[in-house]
Amino acid sequence: MRKDIFIKIGTLLIVIFLVSCSSKPIIPLYEYPTDWKNINEREKTILDYSKYLYGRKIFLDPGHGGEDRKNKNSKGDVIEADVNLRVALDLKKYLESAGALVIISRDKDTTVQLGYRSEWSNKSGAEIFISIHHNAPGKTEDDFTNYTSTYYHAKETDYEYEPSDHDIARYIERDLAYVMGNPGGLGSFDGTYSDYNIYPGEGFSVLRKKNIPGVLVECAFHTSHFEELRLNNEEFNQIQAWGIFRGLAKYYHAGKPEIDFLPDSLRLDNNILNASFVLKDSVGINSKTIQVYFNKEEKEFTFDKTTNVVSLKIEIINPGTYPLRIIAANKNGNHSFPYRKNIIVDDSLKVNLTD
Ligand SMILES: [Zn+2]
16 A cells, blocks of 8 residues: 555656656747848848849858768767758858859759869859858867857968958858857857868868858857757758858948059069059048068059059069969958969060969
8 A cells, every 4th residue: 555655656756757847948049030030121131132242143062962971960860961051052042032143062962072162163253152061079179069160261471361251251250150149169259260270271172272252151060969959940040041141241231342453554664563453442442451462572562542543663673474462451341352463574574464
């Protein structure tokens, strides 16, 4: 009889325990961005941003896929290749709704060689390359590590570094991390990182081999015990895509300087090369940001603030091919796209500027 009571009480306690477990309040895993949750608001935002995105050609690269599906969480139910693809396809939809032209390196679970991704973007005519990934812990991180990071190629002090990559990274990182409610990690002030942090002196292959501006986004850690609950949710993937979309639109909204060569200015007189370039930007050029490199060395120049013309006078003794590079930022802080040309001086000391 007494044993019976103990069994009954025990059973009751187990039932109470199970009920209390199942009735735990559902933790909201994410919030709806205010300009996304309501379809009218969403369409209005897309229409607003179409002013900056219409006709832009964007190359999207969902990482991995096909034979490369090994990156996953510990339970094996969140596969990086699949999450990357869902986010990229949602982003494609938003960009196309705003009038952008999108080229995507894969639109299904298929193998695309790493080298081919950047090679394709280079010849695609796209102006920006965005590679979409999710992260896994490094040596000092664990299954609870989670942050949003956006990578640009090289370090600020390297000749390879293009500040326009870093500008794009900042805009995408800010809006993506914001909609996901994630921090940007402690290894960087604003969540943007040089890819040399991962592969010193080399960076990510897709970023090193591309020659158009671009970034690699590690949206979050698919290995995180928190994040894995959200990444297989298609609605959340749409929100991730919205963050990247909004960041890119705001980047274009801030504008960037265009650099035009003035062909009549090019001549070589008594071994002095003369060349001029006009800088164009609707919000104005920040003259303090202009840099000119000739033969990979920084050179002096003059800048006329009324005409926005940069003029060079550089001594050239020998015929040869000399790389020329110009950088300038506008008053919103956005830098010109890579301006890398060659000045060719032939044996008869005739001079030409080529791509
Ligand atoms: Zn990846």
